[in-house]
Amino acid sequence: MQTVFSIAIDAFAYGMVLFVISIGLSVTMGLMRVVNLAHGAFAMIGGYIASYAAQDLGLGYAAAVLLAVFGTVIISIPIERLLYRRIYGAPELTQVLMTIGITFCIIGIANYVFGPTLKTIPLPPILQGSADLGFRSIAVHRLFAIVCGLAVAGGLWYAIEKTAFGVKLRASVDNASMAAALGVRTEIIYAVSFAVAVGLAAFGGVLGAELLPVEPYYALRYMVTFLVVVSVGGAGSIPGALIACLVLGGIDTTGRYLMPEFGEFFFYLAVIAIICVFPRGLAGRAR
């Protein structure tokens, strides 16, 4: 029972971190049809900025998070303008290569600037230690990750379902050229959602630094995990991504707890099984 409970909490927290990082990828992929392998690199940049701000500048955790989110968005703007613009609508293979190239460059630069060691982001006292739930105590940081994940999911749901921007966004996801013909300025929608996606990735990178440690090869190591979440959930679907994160986080964490010697074997087996049964993802729609 104890084990089941701790597996459930860890899986939930891990799933939520995955969700925060991957949801931006899912939305931009559904919207712009760009296979963006560099998404993990933005999460990594966020982690590095937060670590630098907290450790070298001595800022507080909240300030470090804000700096990480905005700093990453600012870094991403020239990359989007100069590089991503040219691959919208290009064949998949081109997109894969361009974004792998960007990832390699970011890894190389991070390795050069910050060195190959692991970076930590010191937690404020309030997030350290554990909370007593009466029958069981759990780490506060895990709770914090879960709450943040739920808040992001709720906020995105509200923004997409209830606001005017969300209506335009959904219209552009469904049919960009028709939406543009009806007067939706799709380039603004694209720019805003790209910025939000990158900001969320950076936030997730900071939030998940305890579970997914920040180091130069972060971008390559977890790139696959984020892509898997998006394609299992179905690109552009928030509920799909949420379910995918929880299912995959659950499988991965359970596998690590119960059969650590098999590593990620079950994770990838499950991915293959799910995609074979649902080739468009759990919540994917026919195009």
Place this chain on the structure above:
Amino acid sequence: MNNETVATNTRQSRTIGRDLIGIGAIIAAAVVGYLLFPDNLALLTRIIAIALLVLSLDLVTGYCGVATLGHAALFGSGAYAAGIAAAHYGITNPLLMTIAGILGGAIAGLICGVIILRAHGLPQLVLSISLIYLFHEFANKASSWTGGSDGLSGISPDLLFGVYEFDLWGQTAYIFGVVLLLTVFVLLRFLVRSPFGMLCRGIKEDPLRIMAMGASPKIALIKMYVISGAVAGVGGALNAISTQVVGLDSLSFTQSAEALVMLVLGGTGSLFGALMGTVVFMLFEDYVSAANPFHWLTMVGVLLIAVVLFAPKGLYGTAAGFIARRLEKRI
């Protein structure tokens, strides 16, 4: 030397002439390589093995339009099949080991093809990535067969035809590799020009139309995947024979991604492009990683971005296009 090759190729209008020149170019490149790097034949042999992997990737990606980041699964299966045949069953004849590699690669190709072809677009890419990780984990766990993370050692191939020894200098391995590459190249030139090769190109352009014409795209693609697996298996077996060890890195995601990078660098949908991309990338990697090991990943990244922006058809495609335009102007 590559530019000369391209120039001579495009001037030939008759395909058989082009084939002969292509074969001549490969032999010339092999001789030049032998003369330039007599002390580094191991690197050249590895380039040949990887070239076979990239050729095999070209068959599914360039000719059939299947985007995959897991093609090293076929290469690694071939390498392990050859290695296991030698280390566990005592089949140390190099030719039999190559055949074991072909079989291993073809079986892996069948498995991967059946699974990867179930989806399209991003899910297809993710399936291929999951498969390569699954193969990697499996090889890691089945350590009594594969040696796990220590690698499979104890492969000692016999003398080739009972005369030539696979020694430390690697001359035999190099020449063996060049002959294998030439054989595969000639066979593939026939294959891609056959009705079956044309069918695959048609599937890449428009699968719906091919179905309307009464052919089954899926069966054709699976056949192509098996052939591709056999080609990659030759490369894997060559690698196992020449290095006498098979490591887990031959089944890695990185290897798959690099193969794709090489293919696109050279140009998809052309056998010459695949060969050229491999040679350029491997020499570049060898040079840069020796000159500055910390920055080579950044350089590869910059190279990739530059290729996508400035030479979207790859080196071979761009060069061939340039020369074709020049020729048109002259006429």
